[in-house]
Amino acid sequence: MAELLDISHVRLTKRPLIVCDIDEVVLEFLTPFRDFLRSRGHDLLPRSFRLHGNIVHLNSGEAIADDLVSALQEEFFLRQAEWQMPAELAVETLAELAGEADIVFLTAMPPRHATVRRALLDRFSLDYPLLASEEAKGPIVKRLQAGRAVPFAFIDDIWRNLHSVREHAPDCLLVNLMVNADFRALAPDPGEGISKAGDWTDVAQIVRAHISR
Incomplete structure (x- = not known):
């Protein structure tokens, strides 16, 4: 049986939760x-x-x-x-949302690269807790939320990650964001029940409408 990803360093409050992918969402990839x-x-x-x-x-x-x-x-x-830099308005928008919700980064990459990524994020004041895993994201988001009765949202560029979270955490708001316009135009439609954002201004509006309920 595979060992569960260690999330013990993530300390959540009673506020809403925003779980956010990194590549093509927070950082240009x-x-x-x-x-x-x-x-x-x-x-x-x-x-x-x-x-x-x-x-x-x-x-x-x-x-x-x-x-x-x-x-x-x-x-x-x-x-x-x-090579990598923050997506336009990602730093500012996350800083604003951090005043209203807990933020956790969940990046789909080999954990061996987490230390390099942590240093890169910290350079841009993106000092939110980081989880690096190649596991399905749905079970991880479910573990983070842990049945708490607060709104939560998940932001990702890949439809299979969004669908994984929908399967395991059906109450979660799902937001699809890909900052590269060329490949965003080629992306499959993520399907019903998933909000599509064109940029971080859209993300802020969609997430705020959900977590402020």
């Missing part, structure tokens, strides 16, 4: 990842909503092998502090 790839002789083409098959050799335009995609992702996460 696709734009800096494309810049990183170009520095390595590759490119990311917005042809479909996936990385594999869309990362190509810069000169030939041919798609690179899947194992090289994985290796480049690993190198990028190791060097994320050199």
Whole structure:
């Protein structure tokens, strides 16, 4: 049986809870990842909503092998502090929402990269508790909420994460946000019951309407 993700360092109050993804939500990912790839002789083409098959050799335009995609992702996460920046208005909006709710970051990345990510977030005063896991997000959000009778919201760019939370925490507000416009246009519709936000101004309006009930 897999060991449960340790959430003991997350201290919640009696206020509403906002659980938020990082890549393509709080931090830009696709734009800096494309810049990183170009520095390595590759490119990311917005042809479909996936990385594999869309990362190509810069000169030939041919798609690179899947194992090289994985290796480049690993190198990028190791060097994320050199490339990633906050999404527009993310820092300011989260600071405002933090006056009304508890905020927890839940990032889908190997836990071995959590220390680098923690330092990067702290650099931008994004000092909210961080959980890094490759597990399904629904059970984690359910554990965080722990049956408390307060409103809670989950913000993510990937439909399967939103659906996972809907399955395990059906009372949670679900918000879909992807800051890269090119790939957002290629993303599958997340489905009914999920609020779509175009930017952090939209997120603030949607979340406030829910947690202020």
